[in-house]
Amino acid sequence: MAVRRISIFGATGSIGQSTIDLIRRNIEEYDVVALTGGRNIARLAEDARALRADMAVTAFPERLGELKEALSGSGVEAAAGESALLLAADRPADWIMSAIVGAAGLAPGLHALRHGTTLALANKESLVSAGPLLLETARKSGARILPVDSEHSAVFQALVGEDPAAVEKVIITASGGAFRDWPLEKLAHATLEQASSHPNWDMGQRITIDSASMFNKAMEVIETKEYFGFSPDQIEVLIHPQSLVHALVGFRDGAFMAHMGAPDMRHAIGYALHWPDRRELPVARLDLARVGNLEFKAPDQARYPALGLAYAVLRAGGLNGTVFNAAKERALDGFIDGRIKFTQMAQVVEQVLDRFQQQGGHINAAMTLDNLTQIDHLARIQSDRIMTELASA
Ligand code: NDP
Numbered sequence: 001m002a003v004r005r006i007s008i009f010g011a012t013g014s015i016g017q018s019t020i021d022l023i024r025r026n027i028e029e030y031d032v033v034a035l036t037g038g039r040n041i042a043r044l045a046e047d048a049r050a051l052r053a054d055m056a057v058t059a060f061p062e063r064l065g066e067l068k069e070a071l072s073g074s075g076v077e078a079a080a081g082e083s084a085l086l087l088a089a090d091r092p093a094d095w096i097m098s099a100i101v102g103a104a105g106l107a108p109g110l111h112a113l114r115h116g117t118t119l120a121l122a123n124k125e126s127l128v129s130a131g132p133l134l135l136e137t138a139r140k141s142g143a144r145i146l147p148v149d150s151e152h153s154a155v156f157q158a159l160v161g162e163d164p165a166a167v168e169k170v171i172i173t174a175s176g177g178a179f180r181d182w183p184l185e186k187l188a189h190a191t192l193e194q195a196s197s198h199p200n201w202d203m204g205q206r207i208t209i210d211s212a213s214m215f216n217k218a219m220e221v222i223e224t225k226e227y228f229g230f231s232p233d234q235i236e237v238l239i240h241p242q243s244l245v246h247a248l249v250g251f252r253d254g255a256f257m258a259h260m261g262a263p264d265m266r267h268a269i270g271y272a273l274h275w276p277d278r279r280e281l282p283v284a285r286l287d288l289a290r291v292g293n294l295e296f297k298a299p300d301q302a303r304y305p306a307l308g309l310a311y312a313v314l315r316a317g318g319l320n321g322t323v324f325n326a327a328k329e330r331a332l333d334g335f336i337d338g339r340i341k342f343t344q345m346a347q348v349v350e351q352v353l354d355r356f357q358q359q360g361g362h363i364n365a366a367m368t369l370d371n372l373t374q375i376d377h378l379a380r381i382q383s384d385r386i387m388t389e390l391a392s393a
Contacts, residue, residue: 010099012037045070131226153268154247154259173240177212218310330383
């Protein structure tokens with residue numbers, strides 16, 4: 001078997017660590033080109049040494065000295081900053097994991113795709129903010145994007161050998177997050193600690209809070225449209241508290257293909273790593289007799305206003321996805337910093353989208369990286385203004 005050159009962007013995070021866990025098990029099959037991280041320098045250096053990476057990059061230039069020190073004598077090259085992330089993405093590789101959190105993951109992903117590298121895409125913000133640009137870049141170079149979000153990996157797997165034109169609808173499931181059973185009137189008082197704990201999945205803090213607010217599922221609705229090209233009317237969300245069925249694809253003959261598995265991201269990561277093969281993975285096997293019951297119910301729009309916003313974004317098109325993503329990221333920062341309440345995150349995003357739509361212009365500009373970057377920047381400024389207004393109201 002030929003050795004595969006791989007890089008992991010966001011190596012120190014939850015998805016990055018799960019990816020490393022899988023790679024370590026068959027390390028002789030891989031040549032690790034680059035690992036990137038942010039502030040967790042100790043983790044980055046330790047993994048770069050253990051995997052004998054050519055290069056380790058921290059996104060933050062002020063941490064370069066620390067990284068160099070941690071890597072001294074290892075032979076691993078140390079680098080820092082946005083430009084170093086792009087240089088790492090330019091290094092020849094066969095497979096790259098895109099698992100930086102937030103919009104910072106977009107530019108390295110685009111660089112990798114321009115070189116024709118297969119991109120395993122966990123960084124959902126890229127697709128939400130710039131789906132058409134990513135797909136067009138991949139089309140031009142012949143690169144492949146493999147979904148890593150568990151719902152999209154599930155849809156991707158259910159579609160193997162199927163005619164996409166025969167699909168009637170796609171259902172992605174949601175656990176309902178930390179507050180699915182809370183009384184509605186209590187939600188405004190949800191604390192950061194309460195929002196940061198997920199009933200079924202063990203994930204990074206930001207995506208865990210997004211699961212509680214359902215912004216995570218809202219982003220996945222947009223991802224489903226961008227990645228597979230289904231219309232908003234074909235995409236449905238169901239609450240499924242057990243998190244065992246990740247998605248279902250309904251076909252025109254009435255059949256549903258459901259994808260099931262334990263809630264462990266190493267399945268979707270492993271599928272993308274070994275695609276098109278299926279290989280043994282260290283994930284728990286389902287014992288359905290023990291599980292007994294699977295429940296499904298429609299999400300309550302009042303509890304999860306983020307979902308309605310996602311469908312509005314899909315119907316409006318243009319650069320609304322970019323605005324949505326930037327406003328969501330800023331609102332989440334605002335909740336984490338204690339500037340706004342849990343329920344105000346959706347208000348911020350809605351008001352930013354409204355203001356951009358009222359202004360017109362920008363929102364209908366062509367989807368280029370320059371336009372995206374500018375809109376993203378403006379949406380963050382607008383979000384900060386709205387958060388200040390909400391805090392002083
Ligand atoms: P984590 O917060 O656990 O990890 C994020 C990674 O990005 C870390 O390596 C972090 O470095 C790095 N990072 C943080 N800020 C920056 C920056 N400004 N520039 C470059 N790198 C940065 O996130 P997750 O692993 O949970 O999620 C990663 C992506 O995958 C997200 O887009 C998420 O939505 C998506 N995803 C995650 C799932 C999960 O189960 N966790 C499931 C499906 C999708 P450091 O920690 O060193 O500071």
